[in-house]
Amino acid sequence: MRSAKYTGPGSAAQVVSITVIDAPRPAADEVLLRVGAAGLNPVDVKIRAAATDFGVIRYSDRPGWDVAGVVVAVGDDVEEWAAGDRVHALAGFPRAAHTLAEYAAVAASDLARIPRAWSTAQAGAAPLAALTAWQALDAAGVRADAGAGQRVLVLGGSGGVGHLAIQLAVARGASVVATASPGKHDLVRSWGADEVVDYRDEQALAAIAPVDAVIVTVDGTLPPRGAVAPGTSVISITGLTNAQRAQLAEWGASPVEWILVHADGVQLGEIADLADAGRVTVHLDAEFPLDELVSAQERVETGRATGKVVVIVDPEV
Structure with missing residues (x-):
C-alpha cells in the first residue's frame, strides 16, 4: 500500500x-x-x-x-x-x-x-478537532444538561477546532461570542455565533461582556480582561504558561485548564447524531x-x- x-x-x-x-x-x-x-x-x-x-x-x-x-x-x-x-x-x-x-x-x-x-x-x-471541541466544552462546564443560558467566548472561531466549538456550544444551548478576521465574520455567524469580534480590534475586544466560559484555540492568546469574571472557566487547547495561569487566577477565572484530546468513539458517535440532525457541519x-x-x-x-x-x-x- x-x-x-x-x-x-x-x-x-x-x-x-x-x-x-x-x-x-x-x-x-x-x-x-x-x-x-x-x-x-x-x-x-x-x-x-x-x-x-x-x-x-x-x-x-x-x-x-x-x-x-x-x-x-x-x-x-x-x-x-x-x-x-x-x-x-x-x-x-x-x-x-x-x-x-x-x-x-x-x-x-x-x-x-x-x-x-x-x-x-x-x-x-x-475527529481530532470535533473531539477537542467536545472535550473542551465538557471541561468548561458547558454540557448539554447545563449549557442553556450560558455565554461562551471562542477565541479563534474560524479555525478547525473553533468552528466546531461554536456549533457544539450552540447545540448545548449556549450563546457564543467568537473572534475572527473581518472577512470571515459572516461565515462564523453562519455556524451559530451571536457576536463576532475582530481579533485585532482592541476596542471591540475590550467591550466583550463577561462570559461563563472561554475556549482558547489560538497559541499564546488570553481572553480580554473584561470577558473574565470570577468563576469564568478558561480552557486552552494550545497550552498555558505559568504566567498566563497566574494572570487568569488573578482575574478570578476558575477552572483554568489545558486539555489534550483523547480518542473516544462514543463521543464521536454523539457528534454524528448532531450532524445528522443538522446541528454540526465541517x-x-x-x-x-x-x-x-x-x-x-x-x-x-x-x-x-x-x-x-x-x-x-x-x-x-
Missing part, C-alpha cells in the same frame, strides 16, 4: 514522502480500514518539524490520526463492526496511528459511524490528494486555514 513517511525533522518539502509498504493486519480488538480521507491538524506539522515526541504525543515516521473509510476486515474480538461499515475515528491519539495511508488498523473502540449528512472528506477531517478549507501531502501540510502551517484541511487518500471510498 501507499503510505506517507517522514525521513527526519524539517520542513514538509524536505522530509515528507510517499512510499510503498505492506498493509497492516488488525489486532484482535482492531478493524482494518480502507482509507478514504485523513484530516490534518496543527499537531501533525509540529511533530513532523521536530521529529520527536511532543509531550505525551508520540512521534512516528508514519503519520496520521484522523481517518475515515470503510471496514474491510475485523479482529477476532470485534463484534460491533463488520466489513462494509463506513466509519471514522481519531485513531489511538496520542499514540501513533499511521492513518495517512491506503489502509489503517484502528481500535474498534475509537470508531463511530460516518454521519449520513457528511461526505467522506468531512468525516476524515473532523467546513473544508482545502482538499489535497495524498501525493500532494507536502502542499497540504504547508497550508496548515500558514495558520490561515478556515475550518479543516483534509487529505483524500482514495476518492472512491
Whole structure:
C-alpha cells in the first residue's frame, strides 16, 4: 500500500514522502480500514518539524490520526463492526496511528459511524478537532444538561477546532461570542455565533461582556480582561504558561485548564447524531490528494486555514 513517511525533522518539502509498504493486519480488538480521507491538524506539522515526541504525543515516521473509510476486515474480538461499515475515528491519539495511508488498523473502540449528512472528506477531517471541541466544552462546564443560558467566548472561531466549538456550544444551548478576521465574520455567524469580534480590534475586544466560559484555540492568546469574571472557566487547547495561569487566577477565572484530546468513539458517535440532525457541519478549507501531502501540510502551517484541511487518500471510498 501507499503510505506517507517522514525521513527526519524539517520542513514538509524536505522530509515528507510517499512510499510503498505492506498493509497492516488488525489486532484482535482492531478493524482494518480502507482509507478514504485523513484530516490534518496543527499537531501533525509540529511533530513532523521536530521529529520527536511532543509531550505525551508520540512521534512516528508514519503519520496520521484522523481517518475515515470503510471496514474491510475485523479482529477476532470485534463484534460491533463488520466489513462494509463506513466509519471514522481519531485513531489511538496520542499514540501513533499511521492513518495517512491506503489502509489503517484502528481500535474498534475509537470508531463511530460516518454521519449520513457528511461526505467522506468531512468525516476524515473532523475527529481530532470535533473531539477537542467536545472535550473542551465538557471541561468548561458547558454540557448539554447545563449549557442553556450560558455565554461562551471562542477565541479563534474560524479555525478547525473553533468552528466546531461554536456549533457544539450552540447545540448545548449556549450563546457564543467568537473572534475572527473581518472577512470571515459572516461565515462564523453562519455556524451559530451571536457576536463576532475582530481579533485585532482592541476596542471591540475590550467591550466583550463577561462570559461563563472561554475556549482558547489560538497559541499564546488570553481572553480580554473584561470577558473574565470570577468563576469564568478558561480552557486552552494550545497550552498555558505559568504566567498566563497566574494572570487568569488573578482575574478570578476558575477552572483554568489545558486539555489534550483523547480518542473516544462514543463521543464521536454523539457528534454524528448532531450532524445528522443538522446541528454540526465541517467546513473544508482545502482538499489535497495524498501525493500532494507536502502542499497540504504547508497550508496548515500558514495558520490561515478556515475550518479543516483534509487529505483524500482514495476518492472512491
